[in-house]
Amino acid sequence: MGVISTILGVFGFGTGVGIGLVIGYFLFIFYQPTDVKDPEIRPLVEKDSESLQQLLPEIPVWVKNPDYDRIDWLNKFIEYMWPYLDKAICKMAKKIAEPIIAEQIPKYKIDSVEFETLTLGCLPPTFEGMKVYNTEEKELIMELGLKWAANPNILVAAKAFGLKATVQVLDLQVFASPRITLKPLVPSFPCFANIYVSLMEKPHVDFGVKLLGADAMSIPGVYRIVQELIKDQVANMYLWPKRLEVQIMDPAKAMQKPVGILNVTVVRAMKLKKKDLLGASDPYVKLRLTEDKLPSKKTTVKHKNLNPEWNEEFTFVVKDPQSQVLELNVYDWEQVGSHDKMGLNIVPLKELTPEEPKVMTLDLLKNLNPDDVQNEKLRGQLVVEVNYKPFKDDEVPTNVEDSSDVQKAPEGTPDSGGLLVIIIHEAQDLEGKNHTNPSVRLLFRGEERKTKVVKKNRDPRWEEEFQFTLDEPPTNDRVHVEVVSTSKRMGLLHPKETLGYVDVYLSDVVSNKRINERYHLIDSKNGRIQIEMQWRTAS
Numbered sequence: 001m002g003v004i005s006t007i008l009g010v011f012g013f014g015t016g017v018g019i020g021l022v023i024g025y026f027l028f029i030f031y032q033p034t035d036v037k038d039p040e041i042r043p044l045v046e047k048d049s050e051s052l053q054q055l056l057p058e059i060p061v062w063v064k065n066p067d068y069d070r071i072d073w074l075n076k077f078i079e080y081m082w083p084y085l086d087k088a089i090c091k092m093a094k095k096i097a098e099p100i101i102a103e104q105i106p107k108y109k110i111d112s113v114e115f116e117t118l119t120l121g122c123l124p125p126t127f128e129g130m131k132v133y134n135t136e137e138k139e140l141i142m143e144l145g146l147k148w149a150a151n152p153n154i155l156v157a158a159k160a161f162g163l164k165a166t167v168q169v170l171d172l173q174v175f176a177s178p179r180i181t182l183k184p185l186v187p188s189f190p191c192f193a194n195i196y197v198s199l200m201e202k203p204h205v206d207f208g209v210k211l212l213g214a215d216a217m218s219i220p221g222v223y224r225i226v227q228e229l230i231k232d233q234v235a236n237m238y239l240w241p242k243r244l245e246v247q248i249m250d251p252a253k254a255m256q257k258p259v260g261i262l263n264v265t266v267v268r269a270m271k272l273k274k275k276d277l278l279g280a281s282d283p284y285v286k287l288r289l290t291e292d293k294l295p296s297k298k299t300t301v302k303h304k305n306l307n308p309e310w311n312e313e314f315t316f317v318v319k320d321p322q323s324q325v326l327e328l329n330v331y332d333w334e335q336v337g338s339h340d341k342m343g344l345n346i347v348p349l350k351e352l353t354p355e356e357p358k359v360m361t362l363d364l365l366k367n368l369n370p371d372d373v374q375n376e377k378l379r380g381q382l383v384v385e386v387n388y389k390p391f392k393d394d395e396v397p398t399n400v401e402d403s404s405d406v407q408k409a410p411e412g413t414p415d416s417g418g419l420l421v422i423i424i425h426e427a428q429d430l431e432g433k434n435h436t437n438p439s440v441r442l443l444f445r446g447e448e449r450k451t452k453v454v455k456k457n458r459d460p461r462w463e464e465e466f467q468f469t470l471d472e473p474p475t476n477d478r479v480h481v482e483v484v485s486t487s488k489r490m491g492l493l494h495p496k497e498t499l500g501y502v503d504v505y506l507s508d509v510v511s512n513k514r515i516n517e518r519y520h521l522i523d524s525k526n527g528r529i530q531i532e533m534q535w536r537t538a539s
Contacts (some may be wrong), residue, residue: 068129068145075126082124090118111159116166121151125174139183140192143200148174168210176203179240186249193249198240260390262289262316262349264326266299267359268309272380275332275340280304282333283342285382289316290325301333306380321349321388328382330364343379344368347386357387409536417471418537420444420506424451426461427483429526430499435487438499440529442466443480453486473535474506483521483529500524509533 078085094115101113128145154169177200182192238244266285275281282303288296302308318324326347332340343364352358364379366372409419424440432438438460442449447468454460482501489495500521509515514534521527 068131068143071127071130074130075124078124078127082122085124086120089120094118109160111161113156113158115155116157117153117155119153121153121172123148123150125150138185139181140185142180142182144178144180146174146176146178148172150174165211170208170210171206173206174203177201181243190248193247195246195248196243197238197246198243199238200240202239258317258319258391260318260321260354260388262318262326263387263389264314264316265385266310266312266314266328267383267385268307268311269330270307270381270383271378272306272308272330272342272364274306275342281306281342283308283330284333285310286329286331287314287316288327288329289318290327291320291323292316296329303333318349318388321352321390324349326386328362328384330380330382343382345382347384349388352386352388354388354390357385359383359385407534407536409538411538413469413536413538414471415538417469418473418535420468420470420474420509421534421536422466422468422479423532423534424462424464424466424481425530425532426459426463427521427527427529428459429524429528430458430460430483430485430521431525431527432485432497432499434497435485435489436499437485437487438483439486440464441482441484443482444468445477473510475510476507478503478505479533481519481529481531483524483527498523500527500529502529504531504533506533506535509535 097115105111105113125146125148128147130145131143133141133143150172152169152172156167158165158167179198179200181196181198182194183196184193185191186193236242264287266287269283269285272281272283282301283305284301285299286296287298297314299310299312302310316326326349327344328346329344330342332342334340343366345362345365346368347360347362360383362382362384364382366374366377366379369375413419422442422444424442427438427440430436430438435456436458437453437455438457439453440451440462445468449466451462451464454462480501480503483499484496485499486496500523502519502521504519513536514532516530516532518528518530521529
């Protein structure tokens with residue numbers, strides 16, 4: 001009986017559990033609770049202030065701040081280029097980090113620290129919006145809203161005392177508001193000399209760390225400590241007004257004006273070495289002037305010739321003859337694959353006598369290391385003729401002058417006077433009561449000038465220039481600048497209204513020769529206008 005009762009008990013328990021699960025499932029599916037209500041849907045304008053504050057973190061920055069622009073095009077570009085940007089950024093990061101690591105590890109008696117794996121993952125950062133500041137300086141200032149939820153795989157291995165420890169960074173999140181300044185703007189590609197990066201507020205950084213394969217961030221208290229430590233360290237280094245500076249080029253050299261012309265004639269080469277399997281070479285010469293961003297120049301290819309003659313002429317613009325060097329590289333042309341280098345040499349411009357042509361026979365070298373024994377091997381010779389011609393004062397190209405220089409007044413200008421030039425660039429935040437079709441009206445010594453009308457625009461750009469020939473400097477004069485809006489619509493009570501004005505005194509223009517300022521308009525709430533003025537004299 002004991003066995004039978006046990007079997008029946010187990011059977012009854014199993015049957016009861018099965019029936020209970022079936023009944024519970026149907027009750028869960030078909031029974032609708034009475035205390036659940038449908039969600040209430042209301043327009044955003046009807047939300048109370050507390051609800052809006054809860055929603056604001058999820059609203060894009062270009063919605064919260066109208067002066068930010070959407071940059072969907074940039075996000076699409078980054079998304080397409082991210083596989084290549086990932087490799088380039090990781091390569092640059094390793095190049096920067098490795099010397100710093102090599103310098104620091106001896107202090108802690110660590111044998112080595114290496115990146116075993118370094119990738120930022122397949123998810124690119126997203127820029128919510130961008131704000132651009134207009135200044136009168138030679139700079140470009142941008143503020144960006146950055147959000148990045150990445151899946152990187154950064155594995156660092158450290159070796160010490162015969163042991164190996166690994167640290168892995170995963171699941172990175174970064175929310176930041178960087179300010180990027182390109183300064184100064186220069187007339188040489190890429191048209192800016194330095195990049196400055198600052199953070200306008202403390203960033204939010206979240207990531208996972210595995211130490212020896214275990215999740216280190218799951219240890220109680222560690223997560224919050226690491227978060228605050230990172231925020232404080234990054235803020236101490238880069239929170240505005242502190243900044244990270246990345247030099248792209250030397251500003252002094254970028255702003256240098258051409259001082260001369262270098263004429264180079266590649267005459268011929270002699271006794272070149274055989275590079276092809278059939279016992280010949282197809283040589284050509286590449287020429288480049290250091291500190292010049294332009295591509296290298298090339299001669300034609302002389303097929304199957306170990307003593308080629310070119311007699312081809314090239315011209316280079318010289319900015320600093322004391323530091324610039326002419327580089328000459330001889331290559332063997334290949335129809336398939338990379339071209340083989342046959343030798344090289346250089347000509348320092350400081351060794352040339354101006355206005356004196358010089359024929360030089362250069363031995364081709366393996367490299368420019370004077371202690372390398374490979375340079376003792378004969379590779380042939382290259383004959384070139386070089387002639388450096390400095391510019392005279394009246395020969396300096398006018399298209400490379402600094403934009404801050406003021407031109408001289410044209411012929412016929414009174415000797416005791418000069419030419420007053422007024423350039424109306426642009427205005428911002430204009431607002432009319434009935435219409436906003438702005439134009440600018442200038443009034444100087446009873447003479448009136450007007451710009452064109454820009455229709456329906458609160459931020460118009462005119463870029464119009466006005467000139468006044470004067471018999472004497474306008475030291476005690478002023479210019480009345482008035483922004484007006486006009487409309488030709490029928491039936492308007494106010495077809496013309498003033499959007500603001502400003503009076504500019506000309507004593508500073510005469511003493512400084514040039515000013516370029518942004519003025520707040522009187523009788524305007526937020527309106528501003530940018531005006532450039534020049535005082536040009538014949539002397």
